[in-house]
Amino acid sequence: MGVNHSSANAVVLATPHARGAALRAFWLGLLATAMTLMLALQAQARPDSFAELAEDISDSVVNITTSTVVAGSDGPNLNIPEGSPFEDFFREFQDRNPNERARRSSALGSGFVISEDGFIVTNNHVIESADEIFIEFFSGEELQAEVVGTDPNTDIALLKVEADKPLPFVSFGNSDTARVGDWVVAMGNPLGQGFSVSAGIVSARNRALSGSYDDYIQTDAAINRGNSGGPLFNMDGEVIGVNTAILSPNGGSIGIGFSMASNVVTRVVDQLREFGETRRGWLGVRIQDVTEDVAEAIGLENTAGALVTDVPAGPALDAGMLQGDVIVTFDGVEVADTRGLVRQVGNTEVGKTVRVVVFRDGKTATLKITLGRREEAEAIPAAQPGPADPMEPKEMLGMTLSPVTPELSAELQLKKGATGLVVVGVDEATEAFEKGLRMGDLITEAGQQKLERIADLVERVEEAQEAGRKSLLLLVRRAGEPRFVALSVAEE
Numbered sequence: 001m002g003v004n005h006s007s008a009n010a011v012v013l014a015t016p017h018a019r020g021a022a023l024r025a026f027w028l029g030l031l032a033t034a035m036t037l038m039l040a041l042q043a044q045a046r047p048d049s050f051a052e053l054a055e056d057i058s059d060s061v062v063n064i065t066t067s068t069v070v071a072g073s074d075g076p077n078l079n080i081p082e083g084s085p086f087e088d089f090f091r092e093f094q095d096r097n098p099n100e101r102a103r104r105s106s107a108l109g110s111g112f113v114i115s116e117d118g119f120i121v122t123n124n125h126v127i128e129s130a131d132e133i134f135i136e137f138f139s140g141e142e143l144q145a146e147v148v149g150t151d152p153n154t155d156i157a158l159l160k161v162e163a164d165k166p167l168p169f170v171s172f173g174n175s176d177t178a179r180v181g182d183w184v185v186a187m188g189n190p191l192g193q194g195f196s197v198s199a200g201i202v203s204a205r206n207r208a209l210s211g212s213y214d215d216y217i218q219t220d221a222a223i224n225r226g227n228s229g230g231p232l233f234n235m236d237g238e239v240i241g242v243n244t245a246i247l248s249p250n251g252g253s254i255g256i257g258f259s260m261a262s263n264v265v266t267r268v269v270d271q272l273r274e275f276g277e278t279r280r281g282w283l284g285v286r287i288q289d290v291t292e293d294v295a296e297a298i299g300l301e302n303t304a305g306a307l308v309t310d311v312p313a314g315p316a317l318d319a320g321m322l323q324g325d326v327i328v329t330f331d332g333v334e335v336a337d338t339r340g341l342v343r344q345v346g347n348t349e350v351g352k353t354v355r356v357v358v359f360r361d362g363k364t365a366t367l368k369i370t371l372g373r374r375e376e377a378e379a380i381p382a383a384q385p386g387p388a389d390p391m392e393p394k395e396m397l398g399m400t401l402s403p404v405t406p407e408l409s410a411e412l413q414l415k416k417g418a419t420g421l422v423v424v425g426v427d428e429a430t431e432a433f434e435k436g437l438r439m440g441d442l443i444t445e446a447g448q449q450k451l452e453r454i455a456d457l458v459e460r461v462e463e464a465q466e467a468g469r470k471s472l473l474l475l476v477r478r479a480g481e482p483r484f485v486a487l488s489v490a491e492e
Helices: 002-013 016-045 051-060 087-096 262-275 292-298 338-346 406-411 454-466
Strands: 061-070 103-113 119-123 132-136 142-151 156-161 183-188 196-207 216-219 231-233 239-246 257-261 286-289 306-310 326-330 353-360 363-370 394-396 399-403 421-426 442-446 471-478 481-488
Touching (some): 051 061, 051 183, 051 231, 061 183, 119 262, 156 262, 183 216, 183 239, 216 239, 257 262, 286 481, 292 471, 292 481, 306 481, 442 454, 454 471
Antiparallel strands (some): 061 103, 061 132, 103 119, 142 156, 183 196, 183 231, 196 216, 216 257, 231 239, 306 326, 326 353, 353 363, 421 442, 442 471, 471 481
């Protein structure tokens, strides 16, 4: 019976309930093991050392030394009155110290090799105006370089050296995949101290400093003078930026450095390599961002797009684009703001025909525009405004306005036949002054209709009020440059 009892107990342990408990214990153990492995992998995401990465890619990073001939000065300009007791002394001083001769000035920077046949990328400001450019490799070898092409807009330059053997090089990575918080490594020649490595993280993305094509990666990796033109690497050893600028009150690194994103650089480098110059697309419009009051004034639902302020002779005019159109999509991509549109147009192939959707008169229209080349576009000279002479003035919308007269046209240097209302005074306590309207401005349109008389503006204001609009869109020109301003017309 005891045996039978033991056997019974064994049978009881083998019931489904018991098996389920055992399986649960097994899976819990497996889960614990998986979590341990996951934590170990996360720990590995923060490298213990960058030494292996540095060893793999350091041979492709170079120091750049430039030499420039600086013309001699004419010596000190000593304005000694004739007959002065010091006249003889200073004449003798100048005789002993003749005019300074021309001298050579040197500058230092960094760069990196992008092909085994010797193409090197750096900053334009590193080699600008240089007479001679010397490349020093990690091995200590030195070669003279020639300039293939430069692009001041993105501060990128492409150089070429002739070597008797294939050179170690690095490849560009996709800067768009870099995330804030990712590890990065900067290499270069800071302060002329020679090859140096610093590490940090991506602090911010899509920074704009001053240019139309800016797309900077901000990093806290130490970048100092001399690092300019050097590479910013991701942890795969790919170049995702070209170190270009720092924000500093003392000239040294305080952890705010900027690298031009590789997805901008690669386009520039490809064009410099093929053509020796950049070839950016050109739409041929002047634009401004759409603000909330502008969107409300023209009946646009979303505060997005690029508002066309002027359409000079060019591709857009030929395709039928009008002043006051809002560009909402370009080549199938929605336009968020003017900065995004400028970059997208510039990155589009010259001569390509693109579809541009505009918002006009409450509905959309599609235009087919064949892009020109921005570098060949002619600049439109701006007229210089003179002091306004108020004639037949009328106060409206916080301004004193006068129709264009021959006298005003001459003083403001307006084009022949120009029409509109001249601002001859602005109340500083009004919205008009707050939004930048000033004496000498010329208002040529209201509600996207031309103005010739004060009565025209009165009618536009009344129409906007009757339509229930809070604002009226004005097209304002200053020194020939147009912009749109929305002013409140809501009745109190």
